[in-house]
Amino acid sequence: MPPSSSRPGTVMPPDARVSPEDGAGTGALTVTSMGTVLSIRFGRTVDPAAREAARDAVTRVFGRWDARFSLYRDDSELSRINRGELRLTQASPALRDCYALALDWRDRTDGVFTPHRADGVLDLSGVVKALAIDEAGGALHALGLGDWSLNAGGDVLVAGDQAPGLDWVAGIVDPEDRARTLAVVTLALPLRAVATSGSAERGDHIWSSGNGGASPYRQVSVLARDIVTADVLATAIIAGGEATLNRSTETWPVEVLAVLRDGSLLATPGLRA
Amino acid sequence: MTLAALASVSVVGVGWQLGAQLTASQQTLATSVPAAAIGTAATATGTAATPSAAPSAAPTAAAAAPAAASGTFDGSVVHTRFGPVQVSVTIANGTITEVMALQLTNDGGRSVMISNQAAPILRSEVLAAQSAQVQNVSGATYTTGGYLTSLQAALDAAQF
Numbered sequence: 394m395p396p397s398s399s400r401p402g403t404v405m406p407p408d409a410r411v412s413p414e415d416g417a418g419t420g421a422l423t424v425t426s427m428g429t430v431l432s433i434r435f436g437r438t439v440d441p442a443a444r445e446a447a448r449d450a451v452t453r454v455f456g457r458w459d460a461r462f463s464l465y466r467d468d469s470e471l472s473r474i475n476r477g478e479l480r481l482t483q484a485s486p487a488l489r490d491c492y493a494l495a496l497d498w499r500d501r502t503d504g505v506f507t508p509h510r511a512d513g514v515l516d517l518s519g520v521v522k523a524l525a526i527d528e529a530g531g532a533l534h535a536l537g538l539g540d541w542s543l544n545a546g547g548d549v550l551v552a553g554d555q556a557p558g559l560d561w562v563a564g565i566v567d568p569e570d571r572a573r574t575l576a577v578v579t580l581a582l583p584l585r586a587v588a589t590s591g592s593a594e595r596g597d598h599i600w601s602s603g604n605g606g607a608s609p610y611r612q613v614s615v616l617a618r619d620i621v622t623a624d625v626l627a628t629a630i631i632a633g634g635e636a637t638l639n640r641s642t643e644t645w646p647v648e649v650l651a652v653l654r655d656g657s658l659l660a661t662p663g664l665r666a
Numbered sequence: 667m668t669l670a671a672l673a674s675v676s677v678v679g680v681g682w683q684l685g686a687q688l689t690a691s692q693q694t695l696a697t698s699v700p701a702a703a704i705g706t707a708a709t710a711t712g713t714a715a716t717p718s719a720a721p722s723a724a725p726t727a728a729a730a731a732p733a734a735a736s737g738t739f740d741g742s743v744v745h746t747r748f749g750p751v752q753v754s755v756t757i758a759n760g761t762i763t764e765v766m767a768l769q770l771t772n773d774g775g776r777s778v779m780i781s782n783q784a785a786p787i788l789r790s791e792v793l794a795a796q797s798a799q800v801q802n803v804s805g806a807t808y809t810t811g812g813y814l815t816s817l818q819a820a821l822d823a824a825q826f
Contacts, residue, residue: 420822421821421822423822425810428809428810429807429809429810429812429813430808430810430813432802432818432821432822434802522807542801544803544804544818546807546808546813547804547807547818548807549804551802555801561801561802562799562800562801562802563800563801563802563803563804564800564802564804564817565803565804565805566803566804566806566816566817568805571805571815571816572817573817574800574803574817575789575792576792576793576794577793577794577799577800578793578804580802588804589804589806590807591806612805614804638784639783639784642782642783642784643782643783650784650792651784658786658787658788658789658792659784659785659786659787660784660785660787660791660792661782661783661784662782662785663782664787664792665787665791665792665793666790666792666793666794
């Protein structure tokens with residue numbers, strides 16, 4: 394599953410700039426990790442030292458997860474397990490905990506979400522990014538930061554306000570025109586995480602465990618209380634289709650926006666205007 | 667309507683995911699629903715989402731228990747000419763305080779709460795706002811290269 398190039402046709406001018414090294418303020422910090430870009434924003438002015446501390450903390454957290462679980466790295470612990478050089482029983486507690494969590498989600502989704510790839514590879518990427526976001530959020534909290542948003546490749550977790558008294562607002566990208574948003578959602582307690590899965594950007598990276606047919610959904614976004622639930626369910630609904638969608642909305646306190654193959658939408662009541 | 671309420675309230679469910687345990691819990695918990703609660707169910711069901719769906723199922727006898735029950739109880743599925751119908755009632759101290767309709771999907775026979783079911787919606791019906799009000803964009807994972815042409819990069823650059 395090599396990363397594909399970006400889709401053409403977006404309206405961003407080629408000279409649009411990222412400003413990763415900006416100074417104090419509430420603007421975005423960016424960090425490159427896990428093959429994507431993390432955007433860190435603050436809901437109120439943070440001094441330069443705190444911004445750097447936040448960037449370092451998030452970079453460290455993501456670096457640690459990537460080093461252990463990346464299947465793009467031959468020297469990651471998970472790659473060693475997949476090559477048979479290391480037994481699961483000899484693996485680090487961090488890896489075994491992660492595997493256990495993935496298995497829990499397999500059970501909760503009736504096997505639709507699974508870390509066991511069809512080709513026999515143990516692939517924990519379905520939970521690793523979300524766990525890294527979660528831990529990075531904890532790191533920001535530990536730094537005394539209470540108003541921030543973390544966007545890792547399209548999965549967003551927020552805390553506090555985007556400005557005093559104002560909730561964070563996230564757009565959900567339109568899979569048919571990535572320069573546009575399909576809808577906007579407020580991220581505030583209790584639902585402060587949103588994740589979106591689809592097959593448009595990275596190819597069919599979701600391995601269907603069901604009948605093997607194409608997903609009825611082109612894109613699925615899930616708002617949840619935590620980013621792991623949001624991310625896992627977005628993936629599971631893509632793979633499991635309508636049955637998993639209905640099961641998810643009746644089991645977890647989530648909101649879902651699904652884009653069908655023909656571009657039409659399904660939404661839970663909380664996402665209606 | 668009275669029959670529907672009786673049939674529904676007499677059964678207690680805890681959801682599809684505990685299907686195997688449903689039968690057992692029906693038997694143990696059904697008896698804890700007091701007769702007083704059953705009596706008010708007839709009235710309450712009149713406001714349920716499917717008032718015209720007269721059931722053909724016979725009411726299940728619910729044993730009268732002396733203690734007033736509290737909790738949320740899912741009724742059994744009643745097959746009507748409109749399709750399967752199921753209600754959930756909330757009982758506080760023997761009085762029904764809320765009745766909610768549960769709907770059944772046609773495939774699989776699982777109950778789906780109408781209150782949070784994803785339903786078709788027009789693009790004009792979703793919540794929308796100017797991108798200037800948005801700080802983050804959620805989308806299928808973009809690559810490092812893909813980020814450069816993403817809406818998120820535009821927002822980050824503009825520091826909205």
